Amino acid sequence: KEKVEITKEQKALTKVIVEAYNRHQIPQDVAKKLLQDQYSVEENFLLLTEMATSQVQVIVEFTKSIPGFLSLDHEDQIALLKGSAVEAMFLRSAQVFSKKMPNGHNGILEERIRKSGISEEFITPMFNFYKSIIGLHMSLEEQALLTAITILTPDRPYVKDHQAVEKLQEPMLDVLRKVCVLQHPQEPQYFARLLGRLTELRTLTHYHAEMLTSWRMNDHKFTPLLCEIWDVQ
Numbered sequence: 001k002e003k004v005e006i007t008k009e010q011k012a013l014t015k016v017i018v019e020a021y022n023r024h025q026i027p028q029d030v031a032k033k034l035l036q037d038q039y040s041v042e043e044n045f046l047l048l049t050e051m052a053t054s055q056v057q058v059i060v061e062f063t064k065s066i067p068g069f070l071s072l073d074h075e076d077q078i079a080l081l082k083g084s085a086v087e088a089m090f091l092r093s094a095q096v097f098s099k100k101m102p103n104g105h106n107g108i109l110e111e112r113i114r115k116s117g118i119s120e121e122f123i124t125p126m127f128n129f130y131k132s133i134i135g136l137h138m139s140l141e142e143q144a145l146l147t148a149i150t151i152l153t154p155d156r157p158y159v160k161d162h163q164a165v166e167k168l169q170e171p172m173l174d175v176l177r178k179v180c181v182l183q184h185p186q187e188p189q190y191f192a193r194l195l196g197r198l199t200e201l202r203t204l205t206h207y208h209a210e211m212l213t214s215w216r217m218n219d220h221k222f223t224p225l226l227c228e229i230w231d232v233q
């Protein structure tokens with residue numbers, strides 16, 4: 001049985017990623033707001049566009065802390081952010097949803113999201129993804145590293161220097177693999193299952209524009225940033 005050892009450099013890398021990850025706190029506020037009050041479909045839509053817009057800014061800050069990201073070609077930096085923003089938002093939503101809350105709160109949160117205005121057809125695939133994330137019982141390190149790995153996906157549209165992105169993603173994958181082995185010793189396939197969630201995440205984000213434009217109300221207004229990132233309007 002191979003002895004898995006996390007090197008000093010890998011510990012330092014994980015610390016940087018987790019600290020950057022901890023700095024983005026918005027989603028907790030969303031959950032708190034949703035638990036406080038029942039909002040109309042219009043208010044929920046507004047809350048989503050505001051939260052998603054600030055989430056993009058938060059993801060930019062998080063990504064800038066990833067060692068080496070700022071030395072990538074500038075157009076590639078934009079391509080990586082644009083290509084991963086929606087996935088990062090759904091991944092973050094799933095992680096917020098998977099947080100254990102005082103008894104009954106998770107049920108209320110699910111109810112409020114089901115009734116928020118999202119079209120019926122998207123509710124099942126979205127919650128299937130959220131529940132598959134819950135089932136993994138991811139640690140904070142795994143959540144932070146998985147988010148960084150999602151952003152550093154070399155095969156996003158318009159990325160020119162794939163190699164340079166792979167060179168940044170590889171060390172993250174290496175340390176995530178080791179963290180998984182150390183934190184889930186009884187589940188040798190845990191790392192593979194974790195990466196498998198990224199495939200499910202991509203199918204969910206495939207519907208993202210339609211999820212917004214089919215929100216059960218008329219006249220959907222988006223911020224300029226969301227029009228850029230969410231392929232809407």
Ligand SMILES: O=C(Nc1ccccc1)[C@H](C1CCCCC1)n1c(-c2ccc(Cl)cc2)nc2cc(F)c(F)cc21
Pocket residue numbers: 026027030031034044045047048051052055089092093094096097098109112113116118208211212
């Ligand atoms: O804001 C949100 N997610 C967010 C998270 C992180 C950062 C930015 C945004 C929205 C809410 C949903 C209910 C109405 C108000 C917005 N949200 C979503 C969600 C996102 C996009 C689409 Cl198209 C559909 C649903 N899934 C969630 C799970 C949670 F536990 C949850 F708490 C909030 C969630």
